[in-house]
Amino acid sequence: MGGGLVICVLIALAFFTSLAFTGFMAAAGLSDVPNARSAHSRVTPRGGAIGVLAALGICALALPHLIPNLNFLPSFTPFLSLVFAVGIVGLTDDAMTLPTGLKMLVLGLICALAVWAIGPVTQLPIGTESLSLPYVLGFVGSVLWLFTVTNIVNFMDGSNGLMGLSMSVAAFALFGISVSSGAPLSAVLALIVGAAIVGFLPYNFRARAKVFAGDVGSLVIGFTYAGLILLLISEAPNSSPVYAGPLLVLPFLADGLLTMARRAMRGERIWQAHNQHIYQRLIRGGRGHKNVAWIYGFLTLIMGNIVVYGATKGWLTSPLILIVPVILLSVIYIAASKRLPQ
Template identity: 40%
Template sequence: MMPPGFVWLLAFVSGLVVAGLVMRAGILDHPNARSSHVRPTPRGGGLGLVVGFLLALAVTPVAAPADQAILGGLALCTVLTAILGFLDDLVSLNGRLKFAVLLIISLALAGMTGPVTDLGVALPWMLGWLGSALYVFTLANTVNFMDGSDGLLASTLIPAALAMGVMADGPLAIAAFSLAASTAGFAVWNAPLLSARGRLFSGDVGALGGAVIFAGLSLAWASTGPAGSVWLVPLLVLPLLGDVLLTMAARVRAGRSPFTAHRAHAYQLLISIGLSHRQVAMIWGGMSLGCGVLALVASALPLPAQLVSLVAAVVVFALGHRHCRKLARIKGLDIHQ
């Protein structure tokens, strides 16, 4: 039986090495009108995140058949998502094809790792399955939208995975910590630690893959964990979901399409007014860490207090989001661009 420490070390080293190999492969992301970079940059490094997690999962001791089924289903959906994302990084797949395949993967993952059918009141299985699939699909697209600044993916996903690892137990906890470790390995190349910019982008393989892994683990935890776990899951990813959903709502109010490409997310506006990628990653990482700590505290409280914690965090984030957009408007930016 592999000790957890070895599993997490394997995840980190694998993520580091595979991402480094991808960087040398020369798969380049060429800048366009919506890019935050000005020179071609290697992409697809998120493959290290995915491979590191899967290798760690392969050596994680799992005794219970139910846990084996959940993690086996998660591994299968992760592989399919990684293939989809990596192909898109290589040849830019048709958008409708990506939509359809990701939707199928979301439905499959929701059925194999969930679904969540208890929100304080029991839901019909079909409704719980469709709602869980919508969560997977939404989170995957959200992370993909938000993966436009160096280090932002890692700074939000690592605290969320660590917090879930503390609150979960057994193989789910080990897997959550493995996700944090493999993401940290990839982040060595991606995060703007020693320079103003990172050296490697995650690409769709990392954004979609990391999101599907977290979505599957959080669904499994929400459906099998203590009562109220389902309300703590959105709290862990609030800095990601909040920026995307509030930005879409603002664009709808302004008469803009929420589905067309844009640069109106709060993190993009902050970069446009002069903040560095490092500063933006630290801001979102700080928010994610705060949400993780709040979730840990709330997990020990009664269900009503957990709901209050989520609502309070949403209100605070919404006010902060509004302030970011106000700053950008004062600077003369089109905040619905």
Template identity: 35%
Template structure:
């Protein structure tokens, strides 16, 4: 047992793990920044699609991933393959951060990580259901990367999302102490990253951070479903703002015949920043939306089957309505901009 004086499933154990992870991650990242090593590892150079104006290190993964992997091996050793896959993705993504890699190489790495985990730990469902879940995990890996473009956003989503996992795994109807403590550790590491990433950001997450974190969000979601900790809808509801933004934006770009993998500034969060809301307030709005979804998701675990899916459907309406509000604001912003020009 990790702690001799605390029950592994107790709230105090989870809080302690989260605090230690937060401190460790923050210290690693502050050291990288203060020594100047952060700029040599990977630096984001602004372009016409960026929401930022000055070069900024992309080293968040160097703090979050080591802390997450160590915590995962210490609290849930049966998930060692998930930890190994996260390290593999971090290594490939660091090369991409430094030198750039073709999209097909990046996608192949993502596919290998997801397939290996599912093949080693197959759920007792038809093969086509596993294929669908694998596709959704792949999408979560990539959408996390797409959504890493505004101060405090991806880090905040990691904090709230994994905290939601921890709450369900420790206090839900089917507890899993290892999964809960590992989730708490990642939430804590994300909080440590936010000390340097909330507006004005001194560092960004980078591919070496966003890709492994997205993978862990999907892998933990799959693990919890496979082991009966939560239903299949739970991870999707927890990360619903991220999933909705990236998915709707992708469908719009595909409908226009655009290359969806290329960088752009059409995500809802990007339009919020560009329309005058700003990085800090955009992040806070997203935090509130995600927190509400997480509270609903954890309460819905105790609903009947029909009640659970009713909650999912109702929340989908709320998220789509929030998107409609952003669309309306963006149209007004474009109209004013056209009048001024």
């Protein structure tokens, strides 16, 4: 089977598996009852993005048959198992609402196991040189990367289409950077994740969503994306893709982390549920769900183009490729925060 046909088969398998499971959850999913911080006003099923998890599992089973020569890294099976562990945590939280402390503890443990299985980031590229990090520092930093992205994606999943559109763009950009880095396993997995998220969007990316992703969806998508960055670095250590990871999800990280910092400065509990993210305030200011999703999706697309184009120009070895967008998005956040309703 030719490479182009294999890619089409994988995209179709991931898309239709996700579409089918999402449709099932739309009909029989757990109910999400709106509360004071919700951006919706009617009871809506949740857990729809369990289809992404199903697509990952089915495509993983098909991969050895579709691409028999694919080099499966030793960390592939442990990583995939931990993705399903995150899915169990998310589904349990959707069903019975786990205590926040317990949920964070379990997620932290899973993140640590993932870094142990894949390996930590211990080299930061700085131009033609690289900064070597002590193993412990690299390990802790990698765990924090996984834990932060997993939770930020979950926090940003509060508006129809927002999380799905942005993370599908990030996944496809990750596919592009993986191909250019010579990392076929990472490329294939990123493609599967992107197609699976697109399979969820027809039910969610609308003015009135038929189903929400739920924690089982947003936690799995966030964890899988962050883990794929570590997998890419492990598979192609000489391609210096370290800065690509945060850059592709920078719109989410900027909104999530700066909002947490803002709440911390006001003495609020940063892990407590709230509705102070910029995307939530945009909706309260009169922007519709789809418009807000397009804004974040467009920003993510810009980041994706910077990463993919930057890879061809050798820019990914410079910290400036991350520092400059961080400063720009921080300025945008501060400006928007002053103008939008609380």
